[in-house]
Amino acid sequence: MVRVRFAPSPTGNLHIGGGRTALFNWLYAQAKSGKFILRIEDTDQERSKQEYVEEILNSLKWLGFNWDEIYYQSKRFNIYTEYANKLLKEGRAYKEKLAERSSETIIFKVNPGKIKINDLIRQEIEFDTALIKDQVLIKSDGTPTYNFACVVDDATMDITHVIRGDDHISNTPKQVMLYEALGLAVPKFAHLPLILGMEGGRLSKRTGATAISDYRKMGYLAQALVNYLLLLSWAPGENRERIDIKEAIKLFDVSDVNKTAATFDLKKLNWFNNQYLKNEDSEKLADQIIPLLIEKNYIVKENFDGSACPPSAGSLTINPERSRRIDRQYLVSLVKLFQARLSTINDFSDWADFFFTEDITIDPKAKEKYLSSDLSREFKLFINKLDGLDKFDIDSIEESFRKLVEELGIESKALIHPIRVAITGKTIGPGLFEVIYYLGKDRTKARLLKWIERGG
């Protein structure tokens, strides 16, 4: 049975590169009906932090990569010592005091020779072990070094395929020597190309966000990020780009992964995000958006009796300024209005802010472009039209508007843009008649009147 593992070290957040490594491991396990094992490499007591463990676990869950087993290296120190002693007994390792006052370390004796590895992605790679110096197995503080713990763990956890970043290629001969000395079965290796930042070199904070959780916070959909990551170094064929994870599982094989390092391109991620956002179920999207609106203080959730309740519960949302109640369905409708226009979920609260607050800010440039001439007469006439409506629905609003411009003998757009700016503060947004409908007659009128009074 295929058993793969993802082995992050909790000395930082789960970053893009780690996320991709986890993805390919998880995907391979799914493709082969194997097991995906998570191993927390927390041997460095100084730098490892519990908060990072939690952050990594949460990011993995968010991405949808659930693990079958989880291990912590910090709980396995006795196992490493046991294996090190075995090597000591067999004369493959020796003890040495490297620093004056420190305790003894256990060091592996490297024999000169050639080590060949057969990488699933890169085929044969040969190393000359004469170039590798003796390796510390157990540090003076009694904890194992990375390469040693890694070998002992992969062997004892019955890992069949080690799929990791290609920055580990040069660790591989060191590890293979250890497997051989210990008489353990060597797993198959697959070294994934690295993900580079836009300026070449490592993906760094300078070149953009690196943590998976940052992308969650910025309003990216997990599916979109996964799809994008998947296409960095792998292609499903037939020029397909958007691919469902279930389908990817059917088509994926590690040996098909590319050898070339890929550059992370935020623009393409944005495109994927927009694609997924467009097709996402509006109700689900609304559920993701609600907490963001609460955070911005645009809405509050409360119980039926009007008392406040946590964001996850409750049934009604209200606008805190006006105590105006709206229901979830209303919010879903707004989401539908903006869905295809969003690049990230977070965009919603910026683009749709005028639905949640009366205190709209009018963009100065928009004002200059569309509201520099006096349109109070036209605005008043439009208000009259709205008042005269039997039915206040999108079609009727549009119909009355078209009639008005015809009567005035002006072009639709000569009035559409000014009205949009006056009631939304923006030059961009959904169709005007939909905006008016969802804003409601009263609020639309109020905003137009406010503009007229202000001395348009």
Place this chain on the structure above:
RNA sequence: GACCCCGUCGUGUAGCCUGGUCUAGGACAAGAGCUUUUCAAGCUCUCGACACGGGUUCAAAUCCCGUCGGGGUCACCA
């Protein structure tokens, strides 16, 4: 520096293994246009690559060698 990996449009890739169908395909980005009620979306079009040099061959993006370029690793960090 040594060792290792990699090298197709700006980016990500298809093609490479099994040379000819490649005047290199499609995607994102960029530019232009259509639509029009702005933006987004959608549709149409344009720009744009086999790193270079040698071989092998009737024929090379594809096979071989070299050069150059990029990246990675050289810890009692993982």
